[in-house]
Amino acid sequence: MKLTKALNKTKLLEASLDTEEEFLGKPIVEGIEMVYMPHIKKQWEDQKNHSTKKIPTRHQVMVTTAGNMKKNSGKKPGMSLVKGTESAVTVTADDQNSNDVQSPRKIHVPSSTTKSQSFAVLVTKKPTRVSSAKAANKPTQPEKMGFPKGQRTFSTSLSAFSQDATCKPRTHVVFLKVHKSASSTVMNILFRFGETHNLTFALPINGASQLRYPHYFTVAAVEGFVPGKDSQFNIMCHHMRFFQPEVGKVMPNTTFYFAILRNPVHLMESSFTYYKGTSSFVKANNLEEFIDQTSQFYNASAKDSHYAKNLMTFDFGFNHNGNFSVKHVQLMLRHIEAEFDLLLISEYFDESMVLLKELLCWDLDDVVSFPLNSRHNSTKIHLSDDTTEKIKSWNKLDWELYVHFNRTFWEKIDWHIGREHMQQEVRALQQKREQLAKVCLQEGGSIAPKNIRDQSLAPLQYGNAKILGYNLKNGLDKATKQMCRRLVTPELQYSKILYRKQFPKKALRLSKPARLPKLYNRRTV
Template identity: 65%
Template sequence: MSLTPHQRLARDVAEEVAHGPEETESGLGRSTPWLQGYAQGVQNGHWPGGCGGHVGCTIGTESDEYSKADQGEADVGADKAIACPAMDSGFRGAEMEAGQRGRVMNLLFRFGETHNLTFALPARGASQLGYPHYFRAEFVEGFGAPGHAPHFDIMCHHLRFLRAQVQRVMPNSTFYFSILRNPVHLMESSFSYYKDTSPFARARSLEEFLSQPERFYRPLEPDSHYAKNLMAFDFGFNHNGAVSAQHSQQMLRHLEQAFDLLLLSEYFDESMVLLKEALCWDLDSVVAFPLNSREGGTRSPLSESTAEKIKSWNSLDWAIYSHVNRTFWQRVEGGLGRERMQREVRALRARRAQLAKACLQGGGSVPPRELRDKSLAPLQYGLATILGYNLKPGLDQATGQLCRRMVTPELQYSRSLYRRQFPEKAQQTYRPTPPPA
């Protein structure tokens, strides 16, 4: 029997709930955040840069996982895929700090563009893959086109994860990773970015909201997830679900089964080192400037009592973060070790400083009013003031291209990729505004 897209989605959600780790009364769903799916469709069946010299580089295949320790270049076919669901807490996203989310998207955009890989882009040039609805394969431009079976290498736009639907788009062999943020910092950021959403609009401050959340929070409102357990929501769980030790353990087991690598926004450089090792990338592939970062004046310091209220209110998110914070350092100790990690982090920071000196006028970010090139201006959203960059004048062509890619905000970069992959559709989607009569 042929199913419509909506019927297939209903079936997939039912199957995920039926076979996932959660129980019905817990209200926990099964899924993950803005899933960056990454399939390595590379020439000659090898990873760009190879895996040489990386001891214990583990690669997932369609049937199992194997270690390419001490074996030189990893021999991975074109059906190899990587999915990197990273949460995002500030800019149209969920768990990850806006600046960190922007950095992860930027390095994936750059890697894919450099290696001529194909992105699973939102249909009709949208900025997200159907968020906050569960992801559906039909949200991807070009999926299901008559007589065409597209191969996608990277999926890195914000979505609410539903594995069965993602698997309809991406190759079977997929490496999943995500990056999380401390829920305390996340909620402070969310209040600033999403102040106009229904849970926060009537609260004069985050402290007022937390003092009487039942006064402001309506769990059935379609935007309620911005104010409670935002990470859990993006991972596909019910953000209003009941909390118990049993349900928390089920949720965490699911995350461990769904992801090959879980990283921490607060330890971004260490996270990028682990990512580099896992994907067998070179150093420059994981170097990125902060993007979508807020100006310091729009950040609010939090008291210890407010922080504790946030943890209690976001108990699902706190359970996820606390668990990942433990497993992250266990992975460091059991893999690279602390000493090598410190050396790798120093090298990463030195390279970023070198590129900042080469690329950036003044060496750092600037507020929107000081931007010279308005095509590089980040979207301003909510109460926050989002910083951007001025490039140094007179850069040679190669340096200028690299520097521009590193500072291009995600919306502009996404549109550029859409124009490259779908030039005819882009002419209709991004038509210039006609001059006034």
């Protein structure tokens, strides 16, 4: 069996298709099993007949008409109001500058941004904004059956309010860990939630750090997976190149799928620093030189070329060198909308975490975090307007992906929460982070790698980046120290801890630690 052929979703995007129906009638998998997309084909036909219909996710059907919304969903209807003062502590995308995150507003893409109009993909009416008056008039709901507070590791729980809800916390989750998009911080949130509630993880085989990336994901990449047996895993969140037919064999049908995106301009600036040792970047003196002379530095057939072009598109399983036509972009976005319940935006990290906990029916305490895998400011690059425009054009597929799902992100906020409630919840989340920083962190925030005292908490140093870390305060009691340590443990170390817990016998047999990804150039601090 030729795995590349069997998993080659990219050929569908590259193919010259006569009709959309021809694309939707083709099997995604050839040689392993015939996986057709009749549900997507039906959605496509419905959309042609009713232009205002959106492609639904697996758990929700949303139809928008002029000023009116109808919904069939199991999600909880509302949430509590929280008052608090503004906090100066914020989380941004991996290494995003603080001035990139201001207020929870949609981005606006002027016509000059991409030299051509952004693809109009799913034409829908803007959802009606949830007003505070509407939220206040909602009937009282029974108290949510959440996790016992006794399971919290922090002896004085920071949760001072409860959510009005009848929902049940979701415990089957797939997170597509998109590179350089604050995904390490999200991964830490999932690690902590799963460990606290004794959930099981779909971990890479032999204690590896990734699920076969950059190859397409297959079930063989998961430690302990038994074909034909009901899924025994709750959370999948390691790096992988997404391939739904294989992921669906590991996780149950009720699984919640989500991912996080980042502005491709910021992402590429970060990638150039982190992945300086890749074939596309290694000979370029700076990012401006690379983007001005891509034909000289970029080899589309190189195995690591995805780090330099449309990296998000690649992680979602599509061809990063694919066709930029309206048709192909539409197909890509429709596939992602059909396969994922939620796409978050890293430039609005706090808003993203509030929306995530709302849809997962988790508590605000569950999504509080410290930024992980972030860079020191000295390794960040200021880009000119001209370079910015060239990066957008070079990463055309990623740009269309980002613009589209930035819009749907705010639509979901308007529909599920409302802007006023969102602002209140964001303030509460920031206050919690600030309180935790006072409790846990010696310096009150992140520090340079050379100043990290406990080397077991030192993050891996990538490329030319200086990855920041944390020092914990001395004298913490056992429970508080455990909670604080979980918050600042880098992903590679945390992943090994979870592997030893789930597979203790095999972990003992492994004589060598998991090999680090080849493209991650480790260097001493």
